[in-house]
Amino acid sequence: MSDADIHLLTMPKWGLAMTKGQVVGWLVEESTEVRPGLELVEIETEKVVSPIEATTPGVLRRKVARQGDVVHVGGLLGVIAASSVSDSQIEHAVEEFQAHYIPQETGEELAAPVLETADVHGCRIRYLRRGEGAESAVLIHGFGGDLNSWMFNHESVASSHSVYALDLPGHGSSSKQVGDGTLEGFAKILEGFLDSIGVSKAHLVGHSMGGAVAAMFALNHPQRCLSLTLIASAGLGPEIDGEYVRGFVSATRRNELRPQLEKLFTDSRLITRQFVDDTLKYKRLDGVDSALNTIASQFCPSDRQAVILREQLVVSKIPVLIIWGSEDRIIPVSQATNLPQHVRTELLPGYGHMVQMEAASKVNMAIRSFWESKTS
16 A cells, blocks of 8 residues: 555645635535545635535545544645555555644644735735746636635646736725726736736636636736636626626615625535625725725626626637536626637536535636646
8 A cells, every 4th residue: 555545635735814714514425435526525614614525536434533623724624545555455545644743823823825915006906826837827806805815726727837816906905996996907917917027928717707807818918828717707798697796886884795695606605604794894994995895896787797708708819617506696608608619618507606616626627627638
């Protein structure tokens, strides 16, 4: 037996602030044969509730952490191994891990990536870089989001690329000045951001409004776009839940905001109190209300998307991957249908608008496979 025969399932680090998680419950029993993408165990952090999916085939041989246990990042949750591996070998692997594992202390961020800022046309843009690779990629969040929208994706897709996640103006910790708030204006910010970090061309991944920003940039600068991944993207049709946009912008209290956030997911349990409180904290920052109102007035006036890029993308030579959850309540999944065969489409049943969070493993695998097929 080699170490490769045994896979130790450990507590992931979702987002920069996470230090531990609580086991909500196991979704499979011991002795169950598992495959990559199968949801194994649900974990609750201060911000979210999310499943951990298998990344390797085998059999769930041991549940080390039990329901209700609090486990630090990197701590052992369970063991996956082939059925041919003996129980004594499993026990030895667990004992070896526990003997050498040192829990990360609260506030200890020695190995954590560092948030950086770039000056782009007078705007301070916060960003996070992960990974090293010959090719670069940029992750662009949607309306009201920030770079933490990619907490379940960033590290995974950075396994072979240099991947940047940024806060658009008016969002996260970037400057709250948004100019005219148009997609064209955000596309120019993206252009300036790439220039500031010295990236001549990149794979672009955009979610919701961020997809429309990425598409706008790609159409304006096709020579700088290695590929375009659009996740539940705006810009492909006029329909959008304008009530959600208006409700998100106007909400000032928890009981006003929570119903809007619940529309983003098929499972409302994913919306923790901390998630709601953090969103409210952002919305109360100076300049945010004005920024969101400006963007919304340009993005979806009269509850309809103002800019449709579908036909331009269809006739372009830009490699495009579209990922969508079938239960999206913000932008209908119908906008991902009836596209030509050269546009790769991944429709994921049972997931909502934040499909990159709800079905992270599936989304990550689709993105990595797409990038590999487009390697220059």
